[in-house]
Amino acid sequence: MIPRTGLPARACRACVWVAMAWGASPAPAAAQVYIGREVPHAGTFEVSGGGVWFGGYDLGSVAAEETRNTGTGTGPFVLFTVDSRAKPAPGLQGRFGVYLARSASIEAGVQLARPVLSSRISGDAEEAPEVTATETLTRLIVDGSVVLHLRGLSFAGGKGVPFVLGGGGYIRELHEKNEVVETGREYHAGAGAHLWFGRGKRRLGARTDVGISRRSGGADQAGIKRMVPTAGASLAYLF
Amino acid sequence: MRRLAALLLTASFVGAASAPSAAYLKLGTRVGTRTVTLKWTQMPIRYFVTDRGTAGVSSAQVQQAVLRSFATWDTVPSARASSEFVGFTLANPSQGDGATVIGFQNRPELDRTLGATSFMVDTTTGAILESDIFFNSAFAWSVAAQGEANTFDLESIALHEIGHLHGLAHSAMGETELRAGGRRVIAAEAVMFPIAFATGNIAGRTLRADDVAGIGDIYPSASFTRDMGSISGNVTKSGKGVLGAHVVAFDLRTKKLVGGFSLSDDGSFVIAGLDPGPHIVRVEPLDDGDVESFFDLTLNIEVNFRPQFYDKIVVVPRGGGTSGVELKVVAK
Numbered sequence: 001m002i003p004r005t006g007l008p009a010r011a012c013r014a015c016v017w018v019a020m021a022w023g024a025s026p027a028p029a030a031a032q033v034y035i036g037r038e039v040p041h042a043g044t045f046e047v048s049g050g051g052v053w054f055g056g057y058d059l060g061s062v063a064a065e066e067t068r069n070t071g072t073g074t075g076p077f078v079l080f081t082v083d084s085r086a087k088p089a090p091g092l093q094g095r096f097g098v099y100l101a102r103s104a105s106i107e108a109g110v111q112l113a114r115p116v117l118s119s120r121i122s123g124d125a126e127e128a129p130e131v132t133a134t135e136t137l138t139r140l141i142v143d144g145s146v147v148l149h150l151r152g153l154s155f156a157g158g159k160g161v162p163f164v165l166g167g168g169g170y171i172r173e174l175h176e177k178n179e180v181v182e183t184g185r186e187y188h189a190g191a192g193a194h195l196w197f198g199r200g201k202r203r204l205g206a207r208t209d210v211g212i213s214r215r216s217g218g219a220d221q222a223g224i225k226r227m228v229p230t231a232g233a234s235l236a237y238l239f
Numbered sequence: 240m241r242r243l244a245a246l247l248l249t250a251s252f253v254g255a256a257s258a259p260s261a262a263y264l265k266l267g268t269r270v271g272t273r274t275v276t277l278k279w280t281q282m283p284i285r286y287f288v289t290d291r292g293t294a295g296v297s298s299a300q301v302q303q304a305v306l307r308s309f310a311t312w313d314t315v316p317s318a319r320a321s322s323e324f325v326g327f328t329l330a331n332p333s334q335g336d337g338a339t340v341i342g343f344q345n346r347p348e349l350d351r352t353l354g355a356t357s358f359m360v361d362t363t364t365g366a367i368l369e370s371d372i373f374f375n376s377a378f379a380w381s382v383a384a385q386g387e388a389n390t391f392d393l394e395s396i397a398l399h400e401i402g403h404l405h406g407l408a409h410s411a412m413g414e415t416e417l418r419a420g421g422r423r424v425i426a427a428e429a430v431m432f433p434i435a436f437a438t439g440n441i442a443g444r445t446l447r448a449d450d451v452a453g454i455g456d457i458y459p460s461a462s463f464t465r466d467m468g469s470i471s472g473n474v475t476k477s478g479k480g481v482l483g484a485h486v487v488a489f490d491l492r493t494k495k496l497v498g499g500f501s502l503s504d505d506g507s508f509v510i511a512g513l514d515p516g517p518h519i520v521r522v523e524p525l526d527d528g529d530v531e532s533f534f535d536l537t538l539n540i541e542v543n544f545r546p547q548f549y550d551k552i553v554v555v556p557r558g559g560g561t562s563g564v565e566l567k568v569v570a571k
Contacts, residue, residue, distance in 0.1 A: 062491060062494055063494070064489045064494065064496055064519075065428070065494065066412070066413060066414065066426035066427055066428040066496070067426055067427060067428055067442050067447075068425070068426045069423070069424045069425060069426060069427070069436045069437055069440065070436060070437040070438075070439060070440045071437060072423070072424075072425045072426065073425075076426070077414060077425060077426030079414075079496070080489075080519075080521070080548075082489070082491060082519055084491065117517075117552060119491065119517075119519060119552055121519060121548050124521075124546065124548075125414065126523060126546045127546070128521065128523070128545065128546035128547050128548055129545075129547060129548075131547070131548040131549075131550050132550070133519060133548065133549065133550050133551055133552045134550070134551060134552065135517065135551060135552035135554065175517075175554040176551075176554070177561075177563075180515070180554050180555075180556045180557075219517070219554075
């Protein structure tokens, strides 16, 4: 077989071996400004774990109402009013991802938190003292995301790589002191950055991200869809 | 079987007793040291209507209003109640004849009573053997679809009395105010509230959550057991149980108000027939109403305490119950 370049076949094979050998050997550190073309690549895994913060959100206001008799006023008779809110809560998160390409990965994650729901009860028609009733939930979120790594916006000599992500998940919330579990859905979008240390195929790094999660269902009291800000910081490991 | 004829009279009033918001209550009778719930043991409930109307309302219209009222109770999904109109009768609504009769009677001496329900019960089991309802023709009545000024709505009052006929006592889910000559309802959230809405008002034709929970508690259907839940606990004052406290559960999702009473000396209560989900719990005394509209006056009903809320959100499980709700009240 005569290659199109006109080189003999033996010479061509030699070129291929040289090229492969060059590609397999690490580049000299002094000359490297980027963590290397080979990591991450398609098939590289990433695990991370750390803390997450969920913002608080309003659960709405409802009134305990009775039906008015004729001639006693207009509108329902309000026995009392309840204003509910989920307080901000810290939590833990873990993620496992796989790179589909150098700039794209998919990941699955779990988040665990114990937010407090509070309901402020006021305006009692018989002047019962105002009370804030509370309940602590145990919230588990299992989600999946598509992550786009913006390598063109890398920083810190290429060690820092921003990303954007989006996905959806399943919410499972256990009420305090009983076995009641309520489920819901969430969709999220966010952005963050990795900062990788070292140069090898296996690297330790840090990951931070912020996002917004649109949730429905779960233990919310008023059946409303709500937006929940989130922020997380984790240690990450690439292999 | 030892059967005793027991006349229990429970009535619907025009401006009489009142209470702040509270809950459904089941009729009961003492058997030895325990109280058994009055209930029909066989369905459908077969009833007659007196072949006599009143001014402006024919006997046929009475029968149709009663039929609609029974149907309203019969169609509660969480209860298995049913009824059957047998026919018209010349008999008066009176106890002891073995037939359940509903109709008008002229009782001008009962100048605050729109209607009343009486029972013949087996006092060994609580089984209702017969129940009669009379509507007082000393008042002006109407069956107009949209109600009629200066007349009481027959269907609304029939719905209330038929609630008694099923075994429900009075609910205190309502507010009243004192006026010259009696009390006036400001608002109510139960058909079984003892005082009727004003003339011309037809809001009493619709069952409320408290009524629905009550009928389901007496005649639970499969869905009541499977899909509903309960809250239970104790009401105490200075470490002692409070008898007759009204405990109300407010559903934060559906906005339904359903309640129960503490019915024993240790202050224990159970509120059944609740939708699953988070609830606010409130306790209050029967402090401005006639206690006898709800309880036997021989009972030591505690009314000297302030209304208050439980400081936890109480989550009701589907098909189960949340217990241990401790409500510690303080004197006024």
